[in-house]
Amino acid sequence: MESFFALAHGVTVALQPMNLLFALVGVLLGTAVGVLPGIGPALTVALLLPITFKLDPGGSIIMFAGIYYGGMYGGSTTAILINTPGESASMATALEGNKMAKAGRGGPALATSAIGSFVAGTIATLGLAFLAPTLVELAVQFGPEDYFALMCVAFVTVSATFGDSPVRGLTSLFVGLALGLVGIDKLTGQARLTFGVPELLDGVEVTTLAVGLFAVGEALYVASRRHIQEEVLEPVRGSLWMTKEDWKRSWKPWLRGTLFGFPIGALPAGGAEIPTFLSYSAEKRLTKYPEEFGKGAIEGVAGPEAANNASAAGTLVPLLALGLPTSATAAMMLAGFQQYGLNPGPLLFAERPELVWGLIASLFIANTMLLVLNLPLVGLWVKLLAIPQPWLYAGILVFATMGTIAAKPSVVELTMLGVFGVLGFLMRRFDYPIAPVVVGLILGPIAEAQLRRALSISLGDPMILLQSPISATLLGIAVIALILPFMLKGLNRFKMQED
Amino acid sequence: MTTPNPRRVDKPGLLIALALLVLAGLIWQDMSSLQLSSVYGLGPKAMPMVVSIGLAILAVGNAVSAFRGELPERESLRWTPILLIIGGLALLIAFVEFNVGFIPATAVLFACTSAAFGRRAFIIDLVIGLVAGLVIYLLFAKLLTLSLPMGPLERLIGA
16 A cells, blocks of 8 residues: 555656656657667666766656666567567567568567557556565665675576576676776775776776677677678568457467566566566467467567566566666666665665656656557657668767767776777677676675675674575575576576477 | 587687686786775675686686587678777777867767778768767757867867
8 A cells, every 4th residue: 555655656756747758758769779779778778877967867767767668669679570689688579570570460560569568567567566665675674794695696697597608697797796896995995906097996887888898899799790691671561450369369478478577577587588488488388379380470479578578677676676786777777876876775765755656657657658659650660770770880889989988088988998899799709698797897896895894793704694594595595596507407408499 | 509519629718718817817916915904804805806716717617618619609700890890999089089079089980880881981971970970069068068078170169
């Protein structure tokens, strides 16, 4: 009941004209970048961080959330019409969606993904509104040792548990942790890993890392292998509307997709890929039309798309209630909060309820805006795909460097951008996941601070980590999550068969 | 995905392992130069130690997968576009360093990237980049009052 009143108050915040405008800008930008190949929501938020530095925090964060939701909608359009998913979360959608488009059923495919996203997004945001306060109540009792243990869980699940290779995932994470060490140690004032470069004393800027890895890295990667694949844009033919039959076949996958997406997104399990593929294989098994799978079955679009959006909302639960980012976009949103000196978590719910609940309420509004923007206007978004690739990437790089220059106008910063770009390129080429680097950079210093706080409270006794039941349980989970993928090496093979 | 080729040693994979090891050593060396000055609990050395050891272990792990040839297969790549983009970035950095200004720097990066993606109209792209740089400069430096690097061109507008 309490959340109900809080949410009602949030609605009044979200309905303020300025905040509506921020939400609209967010969903427009989000859809646009979702549609455009090569830029995802994480990069967009990263690019906008330095620009929004001087804007109102509440409004900016509403805008970032709009970008997150919008990116999920837009990504499906690209996945369906050109079979190159804008982000990995849309990969499952591309499987059936592109086949539908080739068979002249692109309209219903886009419709079922937009309506499914709306249904899933709305249910999952409701889930967020009711789950987050519960989690906050739990988190109030957390001591620093518990937070440290929680971050260990996030580190492991984001990098090792669900990726293709735990070794490569952990490698990415530790590179991120290493970058997080750079700068002045806050407790003793000593410089670590700065090599006498004064610009490094403040540490590695999250935006520089994210923009380098995502924008520059992606541009280098795509440019280097441009000769390999040619993209074909499927025109939207026929009716945009779904038939009665389509509705009948879609609504259950929507709900099932939501059930996969929200909990997995809310657990610190990282990413939307897992729920989308789970939903895809569930629909494949449950469908009454198994012969259509692989040729364009609407269930295979409806389910994963719903899962995709529901997991985006789910990711916001640990982000808002615990300050724990479990995806690259959530990590960038955390950086967004931090740039205004705000720390998501129980304290934020207590101190700035209008900001938190305004954000949650505006998610409902953003979701509705997205439905309107995507269904009738999909033709407009498709036109974005006509931007010639050279100009698109040239534009991305110009914005990337501008953001960096605006944040910190120094040659050192730009050089770091270039170095991170090459790193991002190499990581793509050798198939190392990128999100753990960003999560490691952001969470590493926080985890270190919590651990040191815990140990100074216990006068240096490390047993405190095991004496607190919460921390002991969480550390146990982290250890299991770390060992499990090594023990279940067959899991990968199993997953491949499922796909 | 194809089954990993068990006998081929992956040389780039070994290089990655080596780089991780170097990074681990670098962190360890830097850590050793810190002074322990914490009264209770952990000092500033603990975390670098953990990261350094972790990286060293992962270097071994990566080396093992390289020896087993477990790295994913890679497609052929072209170096020219990569060099063009990195060259564009290098020019941009040089322009900022020598106060040539934001707008020309942007134009050069735009044209280089565009060329990397296969366009054969460098001069036209340079002009487009100039216009784009000008618009961005006016929008962000004037409207959002962000500080962007100034050169002769920017001072001309800015006066």
